[in-house]
Amino acid sequence: MTMDPARAQSMSDHHAKSDEHADLEGAAMGKGESGAMEALNEHRLREAERIAEALVFASATPIPGKAIAEKLPQGVDVSAVMEQLSRSYAQRGVNLVRVGDAWAFRTAADLSFLIRKDETEVRKLSRAGLEVMAIIAYHQPVTRAEIEDVRGVATSRGTLDVLLESGWVRMRGRRRTPGRPVTYGTTPAFLDHFGLEELRDLPGMEELKGAGLLSSRIPSSFQVPQPPANDDLAEDEDPITQMDLEELGLLTPMGEADD
Structure with missing residues (x-):
């Protein structure tokens, strides 16, 4: 039995529209689910x-x-x-x-000048304290001997004690070298006080020159040390233990801070 060509065309158009309608419904449903998920x-x-x-x-x-x-x-x-x-x-x-x-x-x-803390007296660091603080910030992890090597003079225990008490410097660990010297580094409080997000935000060569903190007579080969990206222990460092703190006189044998 042969179907009328006109009727066949009509049925074909109907199926095509049905398929198109189904596609539109599926797209709308998918869009609705996607929209709900986004919401x-x-x-x-x-x-x-x-x-x-x-x-x-x-x-x-x-x-x-x-x-x-x-x-x-x-x-x-x-x-x-x-x-x-x-x-x-x-x-x-x-x-x-x-x-x-x-x-x-x-x-x-830009509004910090409006905020005053008259009741808080900030301890000012000595010139030696500032020098040691800068060396620790840029060279960490660094030992006392390495600090003295950079400065060219001996560093008193009192200077390091002041920096430790300020909360800006901490004992990081012990270097895996003879004598196992203590290494020093900065703390999150240091970053917070100086408005730094990370150590890589410390001033570079041009910034230090612009602030007048570097002499114009420094050697052309001089480079400002690149601070580490994080506080992770170096490969040649071991973490400070409670026993280390007791040996350094920072903790009593009972584990309490020694005043």
């Missing part, structure tokens, strides 16, 4: 930002990103959350800043 992700991100904001606000000291991540919804990228939150605060009176691997709220740089 859900957006909600999770906003909620994560609120949590992170609360954690940083409530912390008296810079809070590590790892500690923030533990409180965020599972699967949320803490770095993305903090960067977005930092951008949100960029034009406000307080800024969210990164301090090493931690985060903190700080007064916007």
